[in-house]
Amino acid sequence: MANNLKRRYQISQREGEILNILWESQEPLFASQIAKHLTDRNEQLSINTVQSAVKNMLKKNLVEVADIQHSGTVLSRRYRPVLSKSDFLSYDLLRYYKEIDKNISAVSIISALLDCEEYNQDLADALEKYLREKQKS
Numbered sequence: 001m002a003n004n005l006k007r008r009y010q011i012s013q014r015e016g017e018i019l020n021i022l023w024e025s026q027e028p029l030f031a032s033q034i035a036k037h038l039t040d041r042n043e044q045l046s047i048n049t050v051q052s053a054v055k056n057m058l059k060k061n062l063v064e065v066a067d068i069q070h071s072g073t074v075l076s077r078r079y080r081p082v083l084s085k086s087d088f089l090s091y092d093l094l095r096y097y098k099e100i101d102k103n104i105s106a107v108s109i110i111s112a113l114l115d116c117e118e119y120n121q122d123l124a125d126a127l128e129k130y131l132r133e134k135q136k137s
Contacts, residue, residue, distance in 0.1 A: 010095075011062065014053050019062065019110035023085045028066035049096065054079055062088075 011019070021037045022029060029037075035050045057063045065078040083091070097104050117123060 011057075011060070012053070014045070014049075015057055015062065017041075018050065018053055018057065019081055019085075019088070019095045022063065022079065028080040030069075030071050030076050030078055032071060032076070034079075 015037065018034055021034055031050045031054055032047055035045055035047045035055070038045050038050070040055045054063060059063075061082055064082050065077045067078050068075050069078060070076070081088075094106065094109065097109055114123075
């Protein structure tokens with residue numbers, strides 16, 4: 001599992017910046033819109049560089065084509081993230097700990113995280129629901 005996470009979610013800084021833009025957006029974006037957002041953040045990237053990064057992210061299953069629409073006079077793809085920011089960061093955290101110690105268990109990671117949280121019934125109910133759904137699948 002750790003190798004799969006490492007291969008699937010290891011990203012470059014540029015890909016991380018693009019993901020952040022997509023997570024912040026309320027709707028899917030064209031590559032040209034992503035490039036404009038990066039320019040607004042003082043990151044000067046050409047549309048070709050953005051398209052190349054998005055292509056790599058498609059291969060990693062980090063983004064998907066949401067739809068195809070007219071952008072000016074041409075048809076263009078709009079992209080959206082496959083994972084929420086929260087899910088991505090959770091997988092990344094697990095991958096990080098697995099790289100440090102291959103013997104570390106998900107249970108010990110979850111236990112440590114829960115020890116940092118203030119216990120409440122809503123959290124307990126959510127965890128129980130998640131575990132029941134996981135057992136069914």
